[in-house]
Amino acid sequence: EADIYQTPRYLVIGTGKKITLECSQTMGHDKMYWYQQDPGMELHLIHYSYGVNSTEKGDLSSESTVSRIRTEHFPLTLESARPSHTSQYLCASSESTREQYFGPGTRLTVT
Amino acid sequence: AQSVTQLGSHVSVSEGALVLLRCNYSSSVPPYLFWYVQYPNQGLQLLLKYTSAATLVKGINGFEAEFKKSETSFHLTKPSAHMSDAAEYFCAVSYNAGNMLTFGGGTRLMVKP
Numbered sequence: 470e471a472d473i474y475q476t477p478r479y480l481v482i483g484t485g486k487k488i489t490l491e492c493s494q495t496m497g498h499d500k501m502y503w504y505q506q507d508p509g510m511e512l513h514l515i516h517y518s519y520g521v522n523s524t525e526k527g528d529l530s531s532e533s534t535v536s537r538i539r540t541e542h543f544p545l546t547l548e549s550a551r552p553s554h555t556s557q558y559l560c561a562s563s564e565s566t567r568e569q570y571f572g573p574g575t576r577l578t579v580t
Numbered sequence: 581a582q583s584v585t586q587l588g589s590h591v592s593v594s595e596g597a598l599v600l601l602r603c604n605y606s607s608s609v610p611p612y613l614f615w616y617v618q619y620p621n622q623g624l625q626l627l628l629k630y631t632s633a634a635t636l637v638k639g640i641n642g643f644e645a646e647f648k649k650s651e652t653s654f655h656l657t658k659p660s661a662h663m664s665d666a667a668e669y670f671c672a673v674s675y676n677a678g679n680m681l682t683f684g685g686g687t688r689l690m691v692k693p
Binding site for chain 1: 674
């Protein structure tokens with residue numbers, strides 16, 4: 470079973486601030502993903518990575534950016550947070566067995 | 581493009597009753613299928629997965645799902661609901677080697693005492 474961590478779990482921040490949501494996994498998985506999920510709603514893929522120095526945009530357009538400098542680390546950055554960015558952000562990783570393992574999520578509120 | 585449909589965004593059952601959550605997928609090739617559960621303010625936890633072995637798949641917490649190719653369905657069942665089963669359930673499908681998942685819209689299961 471994969472161990473995947475996200476920090477912070479909850480974040481309340483003012484408009485215009487730069488934020489970075491952290492995601493780390495300890496299982497050496499090559500593939501990692503970021504999803505955005507509004508309360509009670511479906512998940513939307515916003516970024517994914519197949520390995521170090523590989524990042525791609527997902528199905529849902531997002532103003533966030535990601536980086537993958539180390540296998541275990543896949544941070545997501547918002548340069549200037551806006552109220553429309555208020556949502557839950559879920560990080561996941563996977564290996565050859567197809568299923569994705571999810572972190573606990575970061576609930577972001579932009580005021 | 582692949583898609584997953586979960587019929588019923590909300591399902592309510594009494595404690596001890598049968599749980600049936602429906603999932604249909606669109607595909608011309610056999611997919612990999614998954615059910616995930618999400619408790620409030622948490623990430624998704626894998627309940628079970630279908631990977632073209634046995635058509636009846638048993639998962640955690642007493643849940644199971646049956647893959648029916650003729651019906652393109654992968655419904656999730658549990659014989660007897662428990663209060664702790666109240667959560668959001670997501671069906672997902674994977675078609676490619678990149679392990680990309682397409683999720684259904686989710687079904688909120690409510691369990692009445």
